[in-house]
Amino acid sequence: MVRNIVILTGAGISAESGVPTFRASDGLWCGHRVEEVATPEGFEANPALVQDFYNQRRRQLALVEPNAAHHALAKLAAEWQHGEVLVVTQNVDDLHDRAHALTGTADRVLHMHGELLKARQIETGQVSDWTGDMAPDGDVRPHIVWFGEMPLDMERIYEALAESHLFLSIGTSGNVYPAAGFVQEARRSGATTVELNLEPSLGHSLFNEKILGPATEVVPAYVERLLNGEIKII
Numbered sequence: 100m101v102r103n104i105v106i107l108t109g110a111g112i113s114a115e116s117g118v119p120t121f122r123a124s125d126g127l128w129c130g131h132r133v134e135e136v137a138t139p140e141g142f143e144a145n146p147a148l149v150q151d152f153y154n155q156r157r158r159q160l161a162l163v164e165p166n167a168a169h170h171a172l173a174k175l176a177a178e179w180q181h182g183e184v185l186v187v188t189q190n191v192d193d194l195h196d197r198a199h200a201l202t203g204t205a206d207r208v209l210h211m212h213g214e215l216l217k218a219r220q221i222e223t224g225q226v227s228d229w230t231g232d233m234a235p236d237g238d239v240r241p242h243i244v245w246f247g248e249m250p251l252d253m254e255r256i257y258e259a260l261a262e263s264h265l266f267l268s269i270g271t272s273g274n275v276y277p278a279a280g281f282v283q284e285a286r287r288s289g290a291t292t293v294e295l296n297l298e299p300s301l302g303h304s305l306f307n308e309k310i311l312g313p314a315t316e317v318v319p320a321y322v323e324r325l326l327n328g329e330i331k332i333i
Contacts, residue, residue, distance in 0.1 A: 102332045103182040105256075105263040105290075106172060107281050109189045111270020111297055112314045116163045118192050137245045147235035153243065154232040157215050160192055168269070168318035169198035175322045177202035181332075185259045187252075189271060189278050191215045191243055211250040211278065217242035250277060260284040265332045266292045267321075270314050273300030282306060291332055295321060 110118075135141045136152045165173075176184040176199060186208045188195050193216050199205045218229035218239040226242050233239055244250050260266070266285035273279045282292050282305045294306040295317045303309055310317050324330050 101182040102264045103259070103262050104175070104179065104184045104265045104267065104332075105259050105281075105285065106184070106186045106267045106269060107189070107271060107278060108172075108186060108195070108269045109271025109278075111272075112166075112168050112188075112318070113163075113190050113192050113194050114270070115168070115313060115315050116166045116194055118159070118163055118190075118194070133246060137243075138247055139245055140247075142240060142245070150233045150235045150237075150241075153215065153241040156191075157230070157232070160215060163192075163194070165194040165198040166315050168314035169194050170201075171319040171322040172269075173198040173202045173204055175325065176204035176207040178326055182264065183207075183259070183262075185209065185256075187211055187256055187259075187278075187281070189275065209252045209256065211244070211252060211256065213241070213243040213251060215241065215243070253277070256281070257284060260290075261288050263288055263290040266290045267295060268293070268300065268306070269295045269318060270297070271300060273302040289333075293321075 131152065136149050142149045172186055184207055186195055188208065188210055189212050191210065191213055193214065195208045196205055199208050216228060216230055217226050218233060219226050219242040221238055221240055233241065260281060263285050266282060268282060271278065279302055282302055285292055286305065292306045293308045293310065294300060294303055295310045295314065297313060298311060299309060310321060
């Protein structure tokens, strides 16, 4: 019997690896207004500021490693034998990719908000790998979905949600759409919905089950229960 799993992850899963969350409680992104560093208009107005902001974020990735939660999801993708597993992340870091590469399941990860380690040609839109700094007067921009831009791979994501039997939301606040609406899409497909989070999200009432705690603790434990057959997916 097919039992497909769709997993949405947010900043909370990478925070335990030392990746700073962009949006602080005061609404600033690492000391900057969102409009300054995360919109096309901000980039047009001050490309040097925007490029420096993402250059710093890119350098930080070299200092962090995937944590137990990333590795647990990679293990689930490799060992789940009852259907498809798809990880949809709002994070632009490469921690899921590194963990999944170890289990040969890197193709199960979708970055709906783009990736820090990729660049996009401003004129052509062509995307390529990019690990170094970007110059403010160059012909590339970060391959990041800024506010006002369309998230990536939405058709594939909605198709997966429509065919899902279990939807997991991990480490996300539930206040950024369209990701915040994924739980409702999963519910429409009849999927069981489970939130694993440090604290309840804005949409916590839409989940059948809520498991609170650090991602590095609750995610590996939940994955083990799934793989051991202790959790029945209807």
